[in-house]
Amino acid sequence: MKKRTKIILITFVIVYGVASLALQAFRNHMDNEVIHYLVATRDYKNEDLYKVHTQISKAPVVSTTVIFADEPNARYFYRKEKDRIYQYSMALVKRFDPNYTYKHIEEGLP
Template sequence: MKKKTKIFLISLIIIYGVISLVLHSFRNQMNNEVIHYLVDARDYKNEDLYKVYTQIGKAPVVSTTVIFADELYARYFYRKEKDRIYQYSMAPVKGFDPNYTYKHIEETLP
């Protein structure tokens, strides 16, 4: 009985490790794709990007958040759909200001 329990626990640890590695790799890939989109298609420089991170959650299932170096209090949300990356929303980092003017809003939001 103890041997089966050990094998089961080791299997769970291995499965958890593999899933964690796959998710980490996927997040890095999405971060790199959004950075590539911003640098190549939107003419930003790497120095213009303060923080880029991908989250996996509810709707949309995968969302990459970008904070620009010259606008630290605003977040811009990007997603990939059918090999197309686009900005779908923006929001302040904290609080809400209805009069705030976003500097990096893209002209074609869906």
């Protein structure tokens, strides 16, 4: 393998590794911000939260999914805009049921 090819390959691996670490750090930061919001503002306890996971996708660009321990079949979606965290939607994990009553719906949502 030529020296130039090795340098390009090593550079690519380093850039990819740094980008992956930065992305994971951002996701962890958003997870922690949503957890802090729920604990400090909405009076939940850490043990009330079963799973918190931030994903980056098309729209909204950054979304954090929260599953509560007492309602493992429902997902609640949060996002942050202009230093404000809010719940913007919810959905069942595996099925659709228009008659389902969500336990952790915040005011302002249907």
